[in-house]
Amino acid sequence: MASKIKLASLQTTDDVNTTAKKNVKGRTEIANLDLAKNVQVCKYQLVNQLAQYPFTAQWLVGKYELMTKTKDIEVDNVETDGNSEVDNLNEIKSKLFALKQNEAKNNADHHFDALKQKLAFATEQFPFAFDDLVQLVDTFMCAYQALKSSVPVKNDCIVKRLNIVNRHKHCSINHGCCLSPDPVSEQAIASLVTAESKWLDARKQLATANSGLVLFIANQYKGGFMEFEDLVQEGQTGLLKAVDKFDYRLGFQFSTYASYWIRQAISRSLTRSERVVRLPFGQMSAISKVYRAKDDFIMRHGHEPTRQELAEFSELSLEEINNVLAISQNVVPLEPADEDDDEAVAPINFLEQNSYQHAFNKMADSELHDLIQDAISGLSEREAQVICSRFGMNHDDEMTFQEIGAQLNLTRERVRQIQVAALNKIKNSYGEELMSFL
Template identity: 25%
Template sequence: MIMSTPVPKAPTLIGFLRCLAPAEQLSWSDLDPWLDGDEAQFAKDAKRLRRGLDRKDVRITGLQPGQEPDCYESGRYSSQGTLRSDGVGSYEKEIGRLPRLGRSGEFRFARRYSFFRQWVGELLTEQGFAEDRIKQMLTHEDLGEIDWPKGCAKPVQDRIRRRLAELLELRNAFLHGTLYIVMGAVHKYRGRGIDTPDLVQEGNVSLYQALEGFDWARDVRFKTYAEYWVNQAFLKILYNSVRTVRVPVWVQKTLKKIRDLQADFRQSKGREASPDELGALLDIPGPKVKRLLETQRYAISIEAELGGGEDGTCVGDLLSNEDEPGVPEQIVDVPLRERIAEVLEELNERERRILELRFGLDGKEPKTLSEVGKLLKVSAERIRQLQEAALRRLKMSKSRDRLDPFMA
């Protein structure tokens, strides 16, 4: 559950706002008591708080990690020293000096960021900025020259610039406290044909995107949410880099699902599945499945010569080095696996074990109905019945919402 302090009642908030002096200086922590309620209370108090702070033209200043130790973990990212030869050793060492946000700190900073983002967005909307321009101003550090709408007075312009600067300061503090997430993932994917600096850059971009899309009200840690998106960004780079002929990532992922279903179908039915049957299982039209399968039908000998054979180059010369690790099938997103395990807790031990064996949720190869039946000493038909019952229970369970942040 989200750790929060008791939320003061509205009269107390009104009293707080009345006591503020014009242009008074407040820190982030001064706002926390009014932002720590549940989603409904947050929306109610945040709106009232924004209006009150604007009326008094209150300034908001940031805090150093040492000023709010309850938001940060005592430990720091430990540099493994293995990235020195990759050209990012000094950067990794710098990350090791940054304090790491803890669970309560992640939720606190996420609430603050949501509050500030809505605040600045409302100010820009009131001045007549277009929606696309507002989004750009909220997400870009270098705003350049702002083309202010007619009628936007200088004091209002100054206030908006100040709020944008306050938003940037908060965002940077949030990111600095979570950059260790990227470095942890870099170690998993380095040495697979991608330059480590490129991994770091792509990881930092995906961390920023995770911050913009994070919803603290879902009761999912930012660390869990961000790790998923960083891993997805790295996998996309690898998918795009290990092929000489580029195939869209979504096609590759769909083909993998199709191959898994084909193998399962052969084991359970003793024959090949038709495109229509595969389409029904994937909720994809049969003709589309057929076209997808055709993308992997073409084969060519690795000894085939290229360019008329004049320079002796063959297809095999363009293939990746066998000594260099490829994209491993077994790369499983650990945060997602942990979240699945939490959802499976809704089931009894027998149902949970059946789903783990059938779908490979234990990290091993998926097993057929017959194989699971032999292990559990019941018939394949009984396993099928128990599997369907377990899946129905999960579909009805409220805990399945925990997987929503991972649905791309």
């Protein structure tokens, strides 16, 4: 009876602990939800203010069209959905073109305002990345500074933001013309800076509230070749990406959503660090796919696949298979990992270089050439001509006795006799010196 009471007591304690943990987790998720709402509201307020200026649309089109043309987007750095981004850009471009046409025709102001509002609405729908918003505010600040350079700025928040821009030196274009024809007042710039500050603070609050999650996940990857501090740093990068991409309206828990991005950031960092030469993450995925297909093929058929069989089995082209196998080769550093260790052994200590001729060999070749020229100069004219023709000196190809005889109007046997006599002269005069080169 006593044991039953004790067991029931333990079960009750476990239930209480489980309930307490669920309550704590529930309160944490509610707090995350409130913080995420605040981030999204503050971000929308900043985007709404930026979208009122046609220059924002022009800046977006210029940046993302250039990135698309130059393919300057790494797979692991993409912040937005590709199709959504392209659709938004096309919509912004069409509205921007209509606005510029109206401006060129000097149409009525009310029509221009209507087109401007349509452009602002299209710009608001663009999935702005973190860098987009910060760089846009930087640009507006530089433009304002250029336009108001002769007037002292009294607003403290504007002064602080200008100091940040000047420290980082983000401005490298003629910003004085970028905001025309609509001048930006000090009040509008102050409002823009305030909106950015609120958004950054809200973003920081959500990230700080979940920093413990980064430590928890990073601790699971300890013991590898990356330091724990580096794992945490990569995890923080993933957490910030989750903060920027999270949409509370979809009904997901932020901790679950952030865990995915934190793990992805750490895993990708580990994958990159495994290789001496870093590969884009898209290529790493292709390598993993090919080698998984190779292992599956061996398990099913019991032998190594040919490249053609591997291409058919993995549903990739033969060219893609060749590229993947070429870039997946292990790379070994020639230099020692620890440069301060004098006793460290590195491959470069055992490899013979064949790209450049050794200085000693070059000097020997030069001396041999001079010695042969001296030896030939001691022969008669006919003997020198026979030796040079026979051994291809001063000629492209070596000549036969028959060819030399036809050239000198001599018989084949006579040419041979002249060669023997000439070689004996060289042997007697320079034989020992020439033998030293063998």
